């Protein structure tokens with residue numbers, strides 16, 4: 001049975017952290033909050049623990065795990081060729097929502113890296129995550145703590161929905177702060193390449209180092225190339241209903257979604273709408289959910305996965321979503337939305353043109 005323990009991140013119960021650390025040291029699995037999403041922790045240096053992680057998530061074992069550390073001195077124990085750029089990036093963005101890819105050292109088992117000679121490393125800022133890493137021996141592998149194929153968990157309840165009975169412990173530290181997974185930056189290539197967009201953007205990196213590139217496959221443009229981060233090729237973050245992103249200016253999107261919802265309801269379908277503070281009043285039919293404010297896209301990032309889970313619970317057949325500008329965290333929001341939609345997008349103008357006939 002899965003033990004669930006509530007921990008206040010402003011007043012951490014060290015006895016609980018000790019208990020959790022012991023589970024990790026014995027090869028067990030502990031889900032815990034980070035500032036991005038909840039992670040499913042295991043000892044990163046233990047090949048058997050990695051196997052358990054894949055089994056609990058139902059995740060393909062060629063999809064590598066991120067190794068979480070709590071102090072910068074521990075980086076060189078798992079990573080080789082740590083450049084001046086890495087030091088500059090770590091100084092600026094760690095602890096925080098940045099994962100960097102390096103050549104791995106011998107102590108990191110291939111079970112953790114999905115057979116790769118490279119390793120992904122992140123130093124999370126959430127104080128509960130930091131204490132757990134220290135209590136667990138310093139190196140904690142943690143994929144998002146969801147069943148493979150479901151939206152990433154942003155609360156302990158989400159973790160429990162997916163993994164209860166399959167893991168040893170869940171540390172409930174409340175809702176996460178950011179709500180989308182860390183930015184992944186590949187430091188084994190020059191210039192460094194963003195493999196997964198997140199809260200830390202290319203513009204922010206370029207305040208610290210010369211130049212970064214972006215893996216073109218993550219931008220949603222139709223391409224036959226495989227993404228460089230193995231996990232990005234899977235259609236995860238997927239809700240049960242078919243999700244379609246409607247694109248245009250805000251006014252066009254609202255009009256087109258109203259039309260699409262009207263037609264779907266007429267066909268007897270149950271339809272969800274992803275709306276915003278600014279647009280929600282314009283919708284009258286369907287299961288309407290407010291994802292947050294366009295004025296503050298951090299709120300949209302924070303709510304996205306919970307809303308996709310809500311729609312699963314509501315058992316809608318179809319979901320229509322407005323789209324968001326590819327600026328700041330907007331790029332990460334659209335990347336996750338497009339993956340959830342299996343890249344199904346339609347033009348608002350085309351919908352409205354069709355409506356005339």
Ligand code: TXA
Pocket residue numbers: 034036037038039040063064065066099101113116118119120122124142143144145180181182184195196228229230231232
């Ligand atoms: O915010 C996060 O990063 C969260 C929290 C828990 O820290 N973790 C997370 O892990 O998102 P996961 O396993 O859901 O996603 C890890 C991603 C996958 O897309 C994986 O393919 C990629 O990182 N990755 C891991 N190691 C890699 C490597 N050596 N080379 C390329 N991509 C790698």
Ligand code: MG
Pocket residue numbers: 143144152
């Ligand atoms: Mg994941």
